[in-house]
Amino acid sequence: MELNKTNIELLVKEIYAISGYNFFDYSFKSLARRVEKILEFYECGLEELIERMRKNPLIVEQVVKEITVNTTEFFRDPIVWIELEQKILPELAKRNQIKIWHAGCSYGHEAYSMLILLNEHQLLKKATLIATDINADVLQAAKKGTFRYFIDMEHMINYEKVINKNMEHHVPYTKYFIVDEAKNILNIRPEFLNYIKFYKHDLVTDSFPPDEEFDLIMCRNLLIYFNLELQNKVIYKFFKSLKPDSFLVLGYYEAILGTVSNNFLKSGQVYKKIK
Ligand SMILES: C[S@@+](CC[C@H](N)C(=O)[O-])C[C@H]1O[C@@H](n2cnc3c(N)ncnc32)[C@H](O)[C@@H]1O
Incomplete structure (x- = not known):
């Protein structure tokens, strides 16, 4: 069966009915790519996958994990980190407290990169x-x-840059x-653990933190998986969650489009809340 908008929507409806995960406004292209991979993995067609999901909710969880891509790395797109260091940190350094939210943090590389950068700036x-x-x-x-x-x-070159x-x-x-090379392990030193509070939050279905809470929100390489309408909805919620004169950083290939962009001053990948 060829994947098209109608049958992908059928799958999305089923996922929503079984689990409450809402992929209705994810971009069709990226959903189709992911679903193709899932079907290959399960060696079945879409109808059979839906049947299997109905019988076994664990398969739904597996499908959800496959749909949400987790690729990440330390100091991903170093140029964005250098921008952040030069444009944002000097302003945040003047504040008494700094509150930062990494939305869509995946395995945590981005949040630990931030921890390292803040530590190097005594922040x-x-x-x-x-x-x-x-x-x-x-x-x-x-x-x-x-x-x-x-x-x-392999990505420590980003750290160096x-x-x-x-x-x-x-x-x-x-x-x-x-470093434990023999075990293929790289551990954050214990004294740097527990600084970051990790918790589950769905940008589509969960309520957002209170208004004007954050000095900086990083949401990189996630909005590309949403359609434009959902991107704008989420960006508007980020706007509300930011303190005045605070910052939103998006991925290298992402941008704020539409009227919500009037609420920010753009400089590279850094968006400053202005109204
Ligand atoms: C490609 S990773 C990006 C990780 C990191 N921000 C970076 O740029 O390296 C996208 C992450 O967004 C998460 N994600 C996808 N949809 C989400 C949603 N609705 N709410 C919260 N996180 C979501 C995925 O689970 C995944 O870990």
Whole structure:
């Protein structure tokens, strides 16, 4: 059976009926790509997958995890981190307290990257870091601060580009990580665990934190999976959750489009709340 809007919608309806997860406004293209992979994995057609989901709710959970892509890395898109360091941190440094939300944090690489950057700027002690995701499994892993050495070391080049761009002050990554190469493990040092509060939150169905709560919201490489209407809805809620003159950072390939963009001043991937 070829995947089209009608049969993908059938699957989305079924997922919603069984589990309450709401993918109605995810972009058709990315849903179709994911569903194709799921069907390949289960070696069945869409109708059979729906039948299996009805009989076994665990399969729904598995399908949901496959739909929500978890790709991430430390200091992903270093250029955005350097922008953040130059444009946002000097303003946040003037505030008594700094509250940051990583929405769609996946395995936690982005939130731990922030922790490292804040620590290097002596801002960690006055920061509150919150990181949320729809997927409970990735949050479990994120809380432990345990990563895969061989995969994540490939991305340590990002760490070097951001943290060690000024050669006179070299900070070895081992200041933050303990390496166990034999076990393929990279652990966040225990003294840096527990700074970040990880919890489950669905940007589509859950209520948002109170108004004017955050100095910075990072939501990167997630909105691309939503259609434009849902993107705008979520961005408007982020706008409400930000304190005046505070910041929203999106992914390298994401932008605020439509009227909600009038509420922000854009500079690269950094959006400052202006009204
Ligand atoms: C591609 S990862 C991005 C991770 C990180 N922000 C980065 O840029 O490296 C997208 C994350 O968004 C999460 N996600 C997808 N839909 C979501 C939703 N409705 N609410 C909260 N998180 C969601 C996925 O579970 C996944 O971990």
